[in-house]
Amino acid sequence: MASSVNHVCTICQDDRVSNEAVTWCSECEVFFCEYCGKPHGRSRLSKNHRTMSVRDYQKLPSLMQKISSQCKDHKKKFELYCSFHACPCCVQCITDKHQKCQNMKPLSDILKQVKLSASIEIFEKDLNDVKENLDNAIKYLKSRISTSNIQKTKAVEEIRSMRKSIDDYINALERHILDDLESKHSKLKSNMSALVQQMEQRASQLNEMQSQFTKMTQYASELQIYIGLREIESMSSRAANFVEDLQHGDHFDKKNLEVDISS
Structure with a gap:
């Protein structure tokens, strides 16, 4: 600009x-x-x-x-041209950076070639060709963007229609599975709650028995301790048998609630 x-x-x-x-x-x-x-x-x-x-x-x-026509590094006028590096050079540049460069030419000769109308016309044509190709590519890509936008809109409509059909089916299937899950969960929870209630009763009895045992050892006579131990031993034995029966049964088996959905 x-x-x-x-x-x-x-x-x-x-x-x-x-x-x-x-x-x-x-x-x-x-x-x-x-x-x-x-x-x-x-x-x-x-x-x-x-x-x-x-x-x-x-x-x-x-x-x-x-x-600029002057070298930024040495503040001297460009006089030569290095064909290998494709850059103008001052006299000091040769010593510093271009000692091994063989093809050094007078810059004035290079500039004369640049001014030839044929070179300018060729470059202008090449530039126009590149610009035209780029414009055509941009035009094509914009048309593809427009087409893809239309295709996307159509695909979205199809997806939403399919989604509604799937949602209707999934909702019905969900209600059926949830009803079945609720039924099985209620049965499993009821059985485990009843078992927990029995075990809590046994645990309460054992807590009371522990409290009585402590008091007995502190205040009871030898006869009372002897008879009391028999009573406690009997109650403890019954509790142990109860736990053992539970362990040998399937009461402690893991009963998991899982949903196995077919692919």
Whole structure:
């Protein structure tokens, strides 16, 4: 996107004067006001430099405006081109980074080739072809997105219809299974509750017997202890037999409630 910034003359700015620039020298990379541009255009060293108006400079893409003819690392003008790394180089770059690069060419020769209209036309055609292919691909994919949206809507309707049929069947099946589960659970719970009640009665008797045993050993005579032990032993034996009968039966077998649903 073109820049709309009002550029200031670089020469005047060095003197802390803010005169609006009217031209840009792409070789010096300097903005000139109307006054400073005249000696630059008359100088033997710079009169052949390529300049453009600031208005045209602002039309350049921001990427192009940031491109410099000087090396960022060494602050020297690019003079050579490394074909291996495909980059412009200054003299100092050769020593630092391109000592082993064999195919170094004058940058001016490369730039002359770039300016050939044939090269530009070929690149423009290639760029247009790529853009056209990309546009066609985007158009195709958008049409596929639209088609898939329609297909999704239709599929959702079918799924919901199928879901309603399944829900009706599942609800009826659920009621049947829940009724059967409630019946079996009630029977199992009733049997276990009755057994727990019997066992709690036995446990209560044993608690009372333990309390009597403690008091007996503290306060009873030897005869009372002797007879009491017989009584306690008899009650304890009956309780042990009761537990043993339960263990030998199926009262302690795990009776699980499970639902086995066919796939």
